[in-house]
Amino acid sequence: MNSAKTIRKIIAAVFILLVVLCCFLFFRYIYFYNQGNDRYERLDYAGAIESYQHALNANPPHFKECSVRVNLALSMIYNMGPNWAEPENVDSSIQTLLEARDILLEDGCATEEGDGHSEPAQQLKEEIDKMLEQLQQPPQSNPDDSEDESDGGTGAPPPIDEETEQGIQEEMQNIQNDAFNERQEEQQMMEDWDADMNFDYDMKIW
Numbered sequence: 001m002n003s004a005k006t007i008r009k010i011i012a013a014v015f016i017l018l019v020v021l022c023c024f025l026f027f028r029y030i031y032f033y034n035q036g037n038d039r040y041e042r043l044d045y046a047g048a049i050e051s052y053q054h055a056l057n058a059n060p061p062h063f064k065e066c067s068v069r070v071n072l073a074l075s076m077i078y079n080m081g082p083n084w085a086e087p088e089n090v091d092s093s094i095q096t097l098l099e100a101r102d103i104l105l106e107d108g109c110a111t112e113e114g115d116g117h118s119e120p121a122q123q124l125k126e127e128i129d130k131m132l133e134q135l136q137q138p139p140q141s142n143p144d145d146s147e148d149e150s151d152g153g154t155g156a157p158p159p160i161d162e163e164t165e166q167g168i169q170e171e172m173q174n175i176q177n178d179a180f181n182e183r184q185e186e187q188q189m190m191e192d193w194d195a196d197m198n199f200d201y202d203m204k205i206w
Contacts, residue, residue, distance in 0.1 A: 029058035033068055040071065045079035048072075066109035066118035073100040073124055074175065085135065094135050101128045124175050 036051030052072035060068055076096055077084075084093040110116035110125035 029055045029060040029064075029068070032058060033060070033064075033071075036068075036071060036075070040075055043078075045075045048075040049079060062107075065107055066121050069103050069106065069109050070118065070120045070124055070175070073103050073121075073128075076100045076103075077128070090135050094132065097128050097132050097135070101125060101132075104128075120175055127175065 032051045032055035036048045036055060039045075039047040039051055049072060052068055052075060055068045056065070056072065077100055080089070080093050080096055083089055104110040104116075104121045104125045105112070108116060109118040109121035111122070114122060114126075116122040116125070
């Protein structure tokens with residue numbers, strides 16, 4: 001009798017261990033995702049990038065992957081700093097924007113055709129395209145600049161005009177607000193899930 005009880009206890013313990021292990025493997029991305037959110041809110045964009053990359057590497061479920069990608073792309077964009085459109089920063093900004101764009105296009109979160117299955121990802125991709133268009137436009141010819149060009153001008157595109165940059169910033173803020181609201185909803189969902197999964201591990205095994 002005691003032997004049967006012992007076996008049942010061992011089986012129950014193994015089952016609980018397997019459940020915990022499966023939950024850890026399936027939800028471990030949440031640790032990095034929440035860490036990224038915390039760093040993002042503290043304006044530590046470089047740290048947020050690292051956390052969101054770890055979250056992606058942890059294979060988040062399909063229905064949450066786009067949220068991670070949007071937050072990662074936003075962190076990369078804001079990490080460029082306020083002078084991202086200055087001539088000396090154009091090359092690095094273009095490279096960063098292209099990388100952020102590719103992140104959104106993966107897994108179909110955003111598409112070239114505009115029918116990505118994540119509205120925030122698709123919207124952010126469109127804003128990135130606008131930023132790239134501004135950065136990659138050829139310099140406007142000006143007769144007064146001919147002498148400068150002959151003296152070895154860089155040929156860098158002109159800085160983005162204030163009105164265009166303000167419009168981009170407003171759109172980025174809207175996307176950021178949408179991402180924040182989505183993070184809040186997910187956090188509430190996880191708290192509810194934790195409450196539902198609060199097992200009593202001292203329960204009697206019959």
